[in-house]
Amino acid sequence: MSSSKLSVGIVGLPNVGKSTLFTALTRNEVLIANYPFATIDPAVGIVAVPDSRLATLSAISGSHDIIPAVIEFVDIAGLVEGAASGEGLGNKFLANIRETDMIGQVVRIFEDEDIHHVAGRIDPRGDIEVINLELVLADAETVEKRLGNAERDAKRGDKDAVVERDLLVRLKQHLADGLLANQLEMNEDEQKAVKHLHLLTMKPFLYICNKKHGGMNLDDQSDERWHALLDVFDTTGVEYGVVDAGMEHELRDLAEDEKMDFRREYGAQDSGIGTLIRACYTRLGLMSYFTTGEKETRAWTVPIGSTGPKAAAAIHTDFEKKYIRAQVVTFADLVEYGSLAKAREAGKLRAEGKEYIVQDGDVIEFLI
Numbered sequence: 001m002s003s004s005k006l007s008v009g010i011v012g013l014p015n016v017g018k019s020t021l022f023t024a025l026t027r028n029e030v031l032i033a034n035y036p037f038a039t040i041d042p043a044v045g046i047v048a049v050p051d052s053r054l055a056t057l058s059a060i061s062g063s064h065d066i067i068p069a070v071i072e073f074v075d076i077a078g079l080v081e082g083a084a085s086g087e088g089l090g091n092k093f094l095a096n097i098r099e100t101d102m103i104g105q106v107v108r109i110f111e112d113e114d115i116h117h118v119a120g121r122i123d124p125r126g127d128i129e130v131i132n133l134e135l136v137l138a139d140a141e142t143v144e145k146r147l148g149n150a151e152r153d154a155k156r157g158d159k160d161a162v163v164e165r166d167l168l169v170r171l172k173q174h175l176a177d178g179l180l181a182n183q184l185e186m187n188e189d190e191q192k193a194v195k196h197l198h199l200l201t202m203k204p205f206l207y208i209c210n211k212k213h214g215g216m217n218l219d220d221q222s223d224e225r226w227h228a229l230l231d232v233f234d235t236t237g238v239e240y241g242v243v244d245a246g247m248e249h250e251l252r253d254l255a256e257d258e259k260m261d262f263r264r265e266y267g268a269q270d271s272g273i274g275t276l277i278r279a280c281y282t283r284l285g286l287m288s289y290f291t292t293g294e295k296e297t298r299a300w301t302v303p304i305g306s307t308g309p310k311a312a313a314a315i316h317t318d319f320e321k322k323y324i325r326a327q328v329v330t331f332a333d334l335v336e337y338g339s340l341a342k343a344r345e346a347g348k349l350r351a352e353g354k355e356y357i358v359q360d361g362d363v364i365e366f367l368i
Contacts, residue, residue: 007072009100022075024248287360
């Protein structure tokens with residue numbers, strides 16, 4: 001059950017900073033060029049999820065190693081208007097997005113005459129509308145194809161097909177109105193009914209606003225285009241983050257303390273990369289619990305709401321079957337008392353059975 005393999009597809013128009021962001025996130029070099037389709041085949045990188053709790057636990061346990069949680073980022077080539085009809089390399093790019101679990105949509109919020117924008121102007125709200133329309137059109141085609149089969153099966157009296165058909169009719173109109181599939185209210189059964197369609201706009205979204213240190217940034221200028229963008233976020237309820245991908249790309253090979261010195265020298269804020277990674281982790285519905293000892297302190301990735309046995313399976317699949325109980329202490333309690341022994345003496349180390357819902361930050365020892 002390795003939830004750590006869930007991936008975030010980095011999408012956007014050409015030249016908005018996707019590959020620069022990918023390199024900043026992963027420290028993996030990809031071709032970064034000032035022209036459309038510099039990226040064709042998707043690059044994939046595994047990224048550690050920043051979590052200061054690991055160092056704290058390691059200090060308490062005297063751990064030799066620290067192993068963080070990870071998520072996967074995929075740099076997908078720039079989409080263009082008409083991608084759903086095959087423009088650019090549209091079909092290939094949409095297929096690459098379909099294979100990811102979440103969409104991180106990069107929008108450019110800085111002016112720079114030396115970096116060409118495919119539309120010839122900086123309009124982040126317009127960029128989002130172009131990208132989302134292409135995703136919606138691709139989903140509309142998928143729904144239309146499936147609807148014919150569902151209608152035929154429904155006429156035969158298949159009850160599941162009736163549920164799917166009715167939902168697809170609603171979904172077809174919803175997409176025709178230019179709305180994302182994840183904005184349509186669905187009950188649990190309906191969500192299951194369309195899961196097999198792998199709709200692009202059913203995926204969780206996160207908007208990534210890319211700025212440039214020393215440049216004219218729309219958010220710094222309180223530009224009307226920035227306020228128009230904020231209106232989109234407020235209306236859709238989708239989370240967003242602001243990053244300086246270029247700065248982090250330049251600093252990628254420096255130690256963390258050197259990065260901090262650089263930012264202080266130039267009066268720059270944190271690049272936002274760490275916050276972005278954590279936001280993606282949460283939007284994917286993931287959380288971390290910890291194991292800690294002399295050998296290592298490790299963050300284990302599990303879906304939010306996992307039971308004890310399901311969480312144990314992250315370590316080894318056999319642990320789920322053999323699970324008896326778990327000894328659990330919260331991160332806060334372990335830090336307060338300074339050791340597992342003292343937390344036990346204080347009654348903070350507790351035994352939890354198979355129905356226990358693991359919480360983010362739990363420090364656990366499984367008994368099997």
